[in-house]
Amino acid sequence: MTVLDIRALNRATLARQLLLDRADMPVLDAVAHLGGLQAQEPQEPFVGLWSRLQAFDPGVLSDLLTGRQVVRTHLMRRTVHLLTSVDVLAWRSRHDAMLQQKVLGVYRRELDGVDLEELAAAGRAVLADGEPRSMGELAGAVEDRWPAAGKRALGEMLVAGLIPMVQTPPRGLWRTKGGVRNVPIADWLGREVDPLAQNGTDPVGETLVRRYLAAFGPAATADLRAWSGLAGLPAAVAAVRDELVSFRDERGRELLDLPDAPRPDPDTPAPIRFLPAFDNAILGYDDRSRIIDQEHRNLSVAGARVLLVDGRVSATWTVEADTVVVAPLRRFSRTERAAVAEEGEQIALFLSDKAHNGVRFAD
Template sequence: MVITARALNRSTLARQLLLDRVPIGVGDAVRQVVALQAQQPGSPYVALWNRVAGFVPERLDEALDGYELVRSTLMRLTLHLVHTEDYRAFREGMEPTLRGSRLHDPRFKAAGFTAADADALLPGLLEYAGRVRSGAEMRARLEEVRGGPVEAVVWRMIRQYAPLWHAPTGPPWSFGTAQSFVTAGTLPVLADPEASTAGLAVLLRRYLEGFGPASVPDMAQFTTAPRGKVREALGLLLEGVPGLPGGNLPKLEQLEGPDGTVLYDVPGAPRPDEDAPAPPRLMAMWDSVLLAYADRARVIPSEYRRHVIRVNGDTLPTLLVDGYVAGVWRPVEGGVEASAFHPLPDDVWAGLAEEAAALGGLLAGRDPRVYGRYDHWWTKGLPAVETRVLPGA
C-alpha cells in the first residue's frame, strides 16, 4: 500500500486529536498522544487545550499533583509529560541514550566524575528522594555523600540521568523555575541491554499508535535512539516476541511512503482520507507534532522550518492551517498576535480569531504572557506577510 504525503499528515492529526477536540480525561489524552513536551511548563496546558474538548486546566493540575502524569527527562533528552503507567518502559527504552549522553559527557568527566561514580551514588540519592526534595537539597546531599563540592554540571547530568520525577511546585503551570524532585514510583531497570531493548519496543509501538505511519529515521528522531537500536527493537515487534507489544497483538503493517520510504504502522490505527477537514489551531511551543519526525515536512513546510525551529532548538508556537504550519503566534497585550507566512483567506482568520478568544480565556487565569521570554525571536526576522492581533477572551 502506498500512502500520500497529505494522508500521512491527516493520520498524524487524527492520532494527535487535532482533527476534532475529543471529550477525554487528561490522563487518557496524554496516553493517546504518547507524551507532551514539557520543558516550558505552560506548553502541556496549551497542548491539551488544543486537543481536549472542554479542557479544564485544574484537571491537569490534579493529575500532576497525584502523579498520574509525571514530568521527567526522556525522549530527545528533554523534559516530557507522560502517564505514570508508561514511564518505566519509556525510561528503560531511553536508558542507553541517557546514560551515554549524561554519564559520558566530556564535561561530566572533566569535573572528575565517571559513570561508575554515578552508579555508586544513585541508590543513596534515590532513597533520599523518597519524599519530595528541592534541587538545592538534592545537590547538597550529593556533595555530602561525595565529601566535597560538585560542579553544577555534575548535578545537572546526574539529575537528568537518574529516574527522578519533577515534583509540582505550584501555580501558574504546576512547575516553576525552582525545581523539586521525587524518586520515580516504579523504578526502571538501568544499564541492562535486554530491558532497554524491550522498553524501546514498547515505546516504538506507542509512538506508532500516536504518530504513525512512520519510518525508522522518524522513530530515531522521536526517541534520539540510534537507528541500529531502533531496528533491533522494531525487529521484536515484527517478530511478535511474547511479552512485548506485538507478542499477543497483530504484527505491524508495512506501507510505502510517497518517496518510496518503508513506513510501519499498527493495524487498525486511524488513517483518515487525505481530504479530511483540519480546523485551525494555535499550537504550543515545542508541540510534539513539530518534532516527532525526521521528515518534518509532514507538518512544517520545508521553507518555514528554520523560522519555526530556531538555531538553539527553540520551537515557536505555530499557526496550524489545513494541518500545516502557516505562521507563528505569541501572546501580547490585548490578545494573540498571529503572523502568517503566506496569505490566509478571511474564513481562516475568523477561525483563528475564535481560537485566540478561547485561548485567551485559558491564559487569563494563569499567565497571559506565557511565552513572553521568547519575544526576542520576533525581532530577528520572520517571513510574515500579514500580522493581526486577535482579541483574547
C-alpha cells in the first residue's frame, strides 16, 4: 500500500481546502465544498473565504445569510458552523444524539432529573411566536419548571442540543456586530430538518464520509471522527469502502480517499495563506501534523489566527490599529518574509475596506 508522507498529505489538504490556488467558485459552492466553516467568531469565515476564493466579496456571504441560503448553527463537535441551508436540513438529525451528549458531558449534574422531551416541548412552546431569543431569554422562560438546573444548563441544552436552531442576522454579517438570537431552523427555512432513515441504513453518514474526504482527504477514520464529533460512523465507512482508495501514513495508519480527488505532487509550491481563528484546515483532523507542528498544536484550539508558509503553520497574526502584525514561530528567509509582507498587505486592505495596507513583524 502506498505510503504518503507529511508533505504529500500537506499538499493534498491544501488542494482540498482551496488553499493551494484560490478557487474561481461561487461563495455558496465553496461553503458546501468545505462542509461548512467553523464560525463561533462571527467575522472569521470572511477571512477563511478571502484566503480561498478569487475576488471574494464579503457582501455576497452577508447576502447569503440574510437570504437564508447559509445559516449559523451548532453542528459538528457542538461548535457553531456556517453551513449551507441544504446541508443543515439534511445533516442535523444525524448529529442530534451527539449534540445532546456533548451538552450532558458538561452539565450532566445540573440536568440530572430533567426530562429532555419535556424540556424540548417547553422550549418549543416559548418559541412558537416566531420571535428570535437569546439563550438566556429562552432559558429564563422555562427555568421555573426546573429551577435546580440553572439557566446556563437549560439554555445550552435547548439551543445546542434539543431544538435545531439558527443564529439570526445581524449576527455573522460583514462588519456588523450583533448578539446571538436563535430561532428554530424549521421557522427560518420553512420546513423541518430531514428525519433519520428508519430502515437501518445511514445515508447521511455515508454522505458525510464522502464530503469529508472531498474536503479533507486522504484521512483516517479518527480524523473523520475528530471533524464531525460523531463516533458512530464505522458502518457508513464500511458501506462506502468499495468506492474508496487506501493509503498509509508514515505512522502506519490507514488513510481513505476518493479515487479521483486531487493529490498534488509534494513538491508543488504552496503560497502564503492567512487563516482565521479555528480554521477547519487544522481542526478538521485528529492528527494535525500534516499542517501544524506538535509544539504549536494548541494554537489551533486557543483561537489564534495563523499563517501558512510553505503550507505549514509558521506564524500567528493579529490586527492592531489597522496594521497586520505577524509573529513568526520560526525564522523566515528573506524571500519568505517578502512574500508574507506582500500577502499581509492584501489582507490588511481587505479587512480595512482598502483603507490601510500596513504590515509589521513582531520578531
